[in-house]
Amino acid sequence: MQENEKQSTLEPFCQGVNELLVTGEKLITSLGGQPDLLPGWKALKARFSAFQMRGKDPVLIATLYGPSGAGKSTLFKLLTGVDVPAGGAVRPCSMACAAAVPESLDDPQKLAALFPGYIAEKLVSQTQIRQTDGPDQLLFATYAEKKKQAIQLVLVDVPDFNTVEKTNWDKAEKMLERAEVVIFMVYDNAYSDDKVIQELARCCKKSASMAYMLTMTNAEAAKQIWGDLVQKVSGRFASFQENRADGKTLHQFLLESPVYFSPRSEHPSLENVYPLNESTPLLQSLLQGFDAEKIIISGLREPALQTVVSCTSFIENSELGLVGMRDRDREMRAGLLEHAKAVAFHEFPAGRLVQIVLEEARRRRPWYLRIITSGFEIPGVMFKKGQKLIDWLRGKNDDGPNLVNRDDLERKRLHEATEHMGNQWRGNYPDLSGTDGVLSSANCENARNAFTKVKIPAAGLDWETEVRKDLAQWAEENKWKCAMLATVPELAMTGGIALLMVDLCTTGGSFSVLLTNLGIAGTVGGVGAAVGVGIKFLEDYHLNTVAENAQNKWKTQRTQELLIHMDENWAAVLLQGWRLKLKTLIDAPIPKFKQICMRVQKLLHEGKVS
Amino acid sequence: MNASSMLVTAIRERAQRLAHSCSLFPLWPDSLRLDVRLRRALEKLNAENPDAKPLIIALLGGTGVGKSHLFNALLNQPNASQISPAIRPCTSKPKMALSQHDRPLLQSYMDLSLVDLVDARLDGVVLVDCPDIDSIDQANHEKTRQILGLADVVVFVTDPAKRANFEIHAEVKDWSERKRWYFVMTKLDQYPNDANAIREDFIKRITELGFEVDRKTSFFVNCLEPGRAEFLELRQTLLGTRSKELRALLPLDSFLGHMQYALEPSAGNYFKSQALQLKNTEVRLEARLQEAYLNALAQSDCSEALKTLLREQVWQQSPESVGYLMSLPLWLRNRLASLGVSWSIGQILTGKASILGIAGIGLSSVMSLLRGQLPYKKVAGALGIEFRTKVESIVADSKRTLEDLQIPYAEESEEELAKEPKLESKGWGLIGLGAALEAVARQVTRKQPEDEILEQLRGDIERLGQKIAREEFGFVTSFITNLLPTIAVGDILYRTLMSWIRHDYLPWNFYGMASMVFLGSLLPGYLIISRKIWSASTLPDMKELVAQVKEPGATELIRIARKRAENLAHEFELLQKQVVETRNTLASELDSPSFGERVKHSPKK
């Protein structure tokens, strides 16, 4: 009955943790994070996986933890009788984790379930511990239980966390993630070492239950040291003011942990391990007297809380990042639009407009005029040189007179626009530049190459259709002018040439070369003059509205076309990685994961996990 | 000036050069660090006066290893430095033991309020007990580091328990090159069974730190029993008197140590790899530029114009290359020709001439005559938009690469600007008016800075022209073409002179005739040169022309950076070699028992 109740309170928690781990793993990885680096994650994963695989009798894992020479291996030997290298001759002398397991667990398979991420291997000789095969190795030996013990306890001896053998640090820390109980050992001179105190904080955070043990010291010194330590970590260290899942601060947790000491001795023995306080049970009875079930669950709670907190802050950071990325995306798209507009605005094919006007006018001229003018070409030396122009305006000659290819020019404009944007973005987003960034020089070059290979899309005919519609109306209203224009197309020449000049100048045709040769700075002056003539022509024929509309239509249409072109063929190549990341962020099931986090956190806070 | 100070001067100069090279890459952490450290070493060298300063020995080690005990026992003053049986860390302010005599000497050298002073009967030696470097009291580490900065010799004190401690070893590594060292292990008495094994293990650890320890510089003592032989030996070694001459060498050794510290091998490797990366980019961009050139030059308009330009360039170079009397007609021709060249290029490039066009060409020809410039602008026009775009891209890519590699660059290269005045003065010394006009024209043109690409093309063509001129107009040409005019002039002068001497004055028309003869004698040479230029300045093969383009302007920024980085890496290596060699030589003088051990291999940090 009671068993059932326990199950039912744990059920939602287990389910929550399971979801947290499964969803989180995928989500965090997809967001470019490494879940294993989030505080609490590894411990929760290891302990939870062991918890789910547990058999009838719960197994409690206790680890020794401490700086080199604290006496971990010596105590391990004393407690379990398993012979591991200990002593002062070589430092450090343990290079691998050694576990002493009850006989019932003398099975690598069972141990693999109990220690996820480890490869269990039977310990046969001390040299195995002196030279190790890697961080995942777990050497085990059985210890003889003196009498039938109340709980199944696995005691682990680990390498230290403070010598020049840095690989050892990871091994020790990894075991700390798994074990529920920690015996933190330190010798007299090391208790205030920076690294030792940092690790002590970590133990206070991770373990379900902890004992602090001072070696090589006598009762009086031990009292002084303990007092000094408690005082040192009380105010100065923010990390000891953090809260555990059980509501205590780390400082409080440390204060409530049992403290032992043992005097320096040539022949250390368990009898020489004393509790600092009289009320504290002996070390052996402490280890045997644990309420295993309770501690195991508490051992889940601590990392669960840490995981929830660290996951939440990771997700919040990602969301913040998403906001930033969205802003940037908007900025970049605005930039694209602006540049597309700028290119399109400079590209109005005024010459083409004249051509259309003439075409339309000619199409509408009355039959009698057609007869009069058919086959009639105004001769004259004056116009000889302009003949090609006229032909071109009439649509007879595709090349046009010595005309610069519009495409080349548009290509150049687009090139300049993309280069400019590239530089602008590199300046605005320095974090995306740099050798490895998405805006790196190499990537910009890459995008440029891709962009140059793609043909610029030809302008659609929509605007022309619109212009022709407008012209139909104009012809209706200005019958005479239309007829004039159609009959004497050379009349259009003055204005037409002027417009053509605009076209050529803006497109950098030969006229602008001439202007530069003449030393006129820029082409503005030249264009201005040409535009003046052009406007006069348009006004004379009441065509300004038509032209204005034509220009507007052209601008809107071409802007869209160029925008799509630049976006698809340049920006998409350049920002590929970044946009992909943005998309994953947008698509990621963040709200769902946040809900899971909140659910687990709520269960932990309400104290329902017990 | 003795040998050692000459050595110092040499190294100092090299170090200053290297520091300057570093300052060109202020955004690289490695170069910034090197720069700072080099300057600090130089400052320290300047500040130190070996005669005025006692030898400073500092005790360095983890908390609780017995430094304070050792200090007290060495001085034979049980209460000199506070100790505690349990509380750690105990020492929080450095204790400095020194004699009354040394106090004022030291005062000028350091701030004595940093330390608690302890009176001691010492001779030219100062002993400092430092706080720890591994406890949670970060302030202690800082204080210790301050003392270490001032110390000449460091005694690394440790005990069996802390002998492999990571933090402590990291600190020793950090200081290893800059100091001279003794090694002391305390508390071995606590491990009677393992004493030998621990000794061996300790020596092994020290060796790992890069030292070659010997019995004279490593000690195993029991601080609680200072009467024992090994303790007395330690005291004698540390506090005994040292030769004054040798002590004078110590600042030099320390300077070299600081150099060694500054010259981290990893920094050298980093510089090399950056230089290589720049080189690769440069090669790639140059290949791109060559391709762009090839494509653009393949257009017929362009090669025609280039041919004319090149020919003209050879003409321009010819007066100088041929020299002597022939240079006169050549120079004259050049001044008159630029109008024509401009004209003909204009015609080639604009295609159909129009009234406006002709006017434009005429005007620009006049302008270019005034400026003494060849109309490169037109060529650039002929190269086409695509070429222009490609070159701009190359320039943009080199800028971006430099930005990515965190290398600052000048928007306008200083080197080019520096070259400018030299070009002005070249070749125009003869004609004052021409030079003046030239100078004015340049002032005018500078206000409208020319297109970068043109600048570059001009350079390329100029170089090629120079090359052809040099090749074509060697001594033989010069001799042959000048032979006739020289004979003519010689003859004329001879006759004139003789007539003066004999008072048999020549008729007036002789001078007219002589001038004609002289001009006529120039003609064959002129024709030879003209023929040579016509035949030689065919653009041989575009590929070849492009291959001639060495150090093009488009990749200049990246080239400058590459050269600087290569120079940095090179200077680095040279200095490193010299420092190590010098220190090795010095080592034979400064014996280790009196001055401590010196690190043999720089440890990995």
Ligand SMILES: Nc1nc2c(ncn2[C@@H]2O[C@H](COP(=O)(O)OP(=O)(O)O)[C@@H](O)[C@H]2O)c(=O)[nH]1
């Ligand atoms: N555990 C313990 N060891 C002591 C004590 N006094 C001296 N020792 C010695 O301290 C050394 C501790 O070494 P070891 O157990 O290998 O330390 P580890 O690096 O933490 O595993 C051994 O040589 C012990 O004999 C004591 O009170 N307790």
Ligand SMILES: Nc1nc2c(ncn2[C@@H]2O[C@H](COP(=O)(O)OP(=O)(O)O)[C@@H](O)[C@H]2O)c(=O)[nH]1
């Ligand atoms: N057995 C033994 N104990 C020592 C020796 N040297 C120092 N101690 C002890 O080491 C402890 C720390 O000494 P202290 O000088 O304060 O260490 P510091 O922090 O390095 O200055 C004291 O309790 C000393 O009694 C030694 O050589 N042998």
Ligand SMILES: [Mg+2]
């Ligand atoms: Mg051990």
Ligand SMILES: [Mg+2]
């Ligand atoms: Mg001390």
